[in-house]
Amino acid sequence: MVLALPELTAYLLDRRFMHPDAVLDGRLSLADTSRRNHNVLVSAEPGVGLFVKQGGASLAHEAAVYRLFGALRRAGVIAAAVPRDVGFDPERGILVLESVPGALDLTAYHTGSGRFPATVGNRLGSALADLHVSATIEARVRQAEFTGRMPWALALDRPGLGFYREMSNGGVELVRMLQSSPRLRAALAELRAEWRSDTFLHHDLKWDNCLMVPAGVSGRRTRLMLVDWEFGDLGDAAWDTGSAFGAYLGCWLGSIPVTGGEEPGRYLDLAAFPLARMRAAMAAFWRSYVAGRGWDAATADAELVRAVRYSGVRLLQTAYERTQRAARVPATVVCLAQLAENVMVRPEEAAVRLLGVLGEGR
Template identity: 35%
Template structure:
């Protein structure tokens, strides 16, 4: 079990710390455990570290997978893409005790924190870097045979839930499933995405604003001449469908918009959209910057851009269903906002071409094939 004392001992054993650093008293250890055991070892001067270890056998396997990905990039798995510039530095992983050590980005905040701190304004430059990062990632195809192949996201089969899901499902999510099942076209669209799933490139598989860290704008980071973003939490990375990652990023914007809509029984739906605290049109410049940077890094032709955009929009719609499900895991009844998530998902799946332009603000390339 990883503890404060074991964290220090581990770093000493792996020569990432020296005893004089402890004697000088310039080290603090913070327990930031959530799903995994996480400890921050902070030095006033010099390197600071994040130590991570799984609690259960399953979580330990995921930590080992994350460590494998860091080594993969460090040892040249993504050398041609340069993906390593968007990662925290990797220091070590001990197979015996399952402890992963990576760079602690002191003072970093998530993209979500940055968005809300700036009162709903999404910095275009950060969106551009996020697009470039995913483009670099999806160019990583060397050694894919060493990586696990991902299954299609389970949310694509939520309308046909396995028996096991009923053991822990909330009343609200049970209602959500029943609502979906009332609309065969909605279910068919998710089923089609499930059948179309591919495993031809490396994907992160858990792209969201909270997994992008914005490093502090200080002289130490500027001197490194690296981008401001770092993509973290690689536990689920595998070979899979690149459009799921892109669609998940689109969905983060959509979620911020939909969550900000004041849904009440007295407000007509069209009026509620006008009252959104974070209107989607204010995010259009960032969405376009993200998409353009992604396409540029990938070197996509106009026809490829169009096909990938529509496919990613469809996955963004599916990701909205997942967001709604996760938000209602402890709820009794679906909220108005979560019903709005479902409605938006269904609309986008039915008309992805229109959604790309009218909702995301990303124009299609003239004459490009679907």
């Protein structure tokens, strides 16, 4: 049963997750921020807060992810910039995490300012490489909890009956569109065959789950934190790095006032957020990630091609998510699907012409 806000306050006080003085002197505030789960952001005093998740079937798995991070901290290994686990109550289905008041997710950070600093790309690459290196060994030890799985978007061209039952008419139309492209279906089949489960991933890396956090007395957002570990699991590192590239490509394409189904490249000059403005950040992301992994140039370039192909799959996932309440496939979704196919089929060309990154691992 999901606790209402007054009941949740009593619960947090009873478990000593916050001090009674926060209630007595009026400093306590609770804000419902629910998405997949019932989420509440709790602020008790400046610079201190809690994030409470309730009722989701995946909370036990997310709690296992935080136990993994806790083990890394106790061993003196810093995995990635992640929130601390305050407590998990399996009987009530409540996960309590630290929160950082004043944090801003990368969607709001980038689109609010129209800027895409290389420093942010650098921090994201470093955090992701740190995660992939430091958390993987511990996750392999805990294979009963982290069994490895493949993203559902890799099978979007061949959904099962259960998946079809959840689709909107627009979603069904999109799947038929994907099924009509032999090139795209071949690319998806190749990626399914090549999938690895050898690295601990975030598995749902998008700008909404990357927070810029104030650091120090200046209040400048100079620290990056990765949040929402509901899907953390073993998998293919290129899925996370491809998702990072996909976030930039999706932002670019989403800023173009598309009115038809033409090729995305025809609208380059109309983008509110041009790719040219993002390339320094994407290059910095890849350089810092490669440095964190300790790869040589040949390995870096080979893994870049794989990451670019997975960025196309991430774009397909975004395209499908935008059809969930649609009766028809919107023009923007058609363009997303076209861009996804292009980068999956011609990843080297996309790395040069779109991302401007090929060879940045050298």
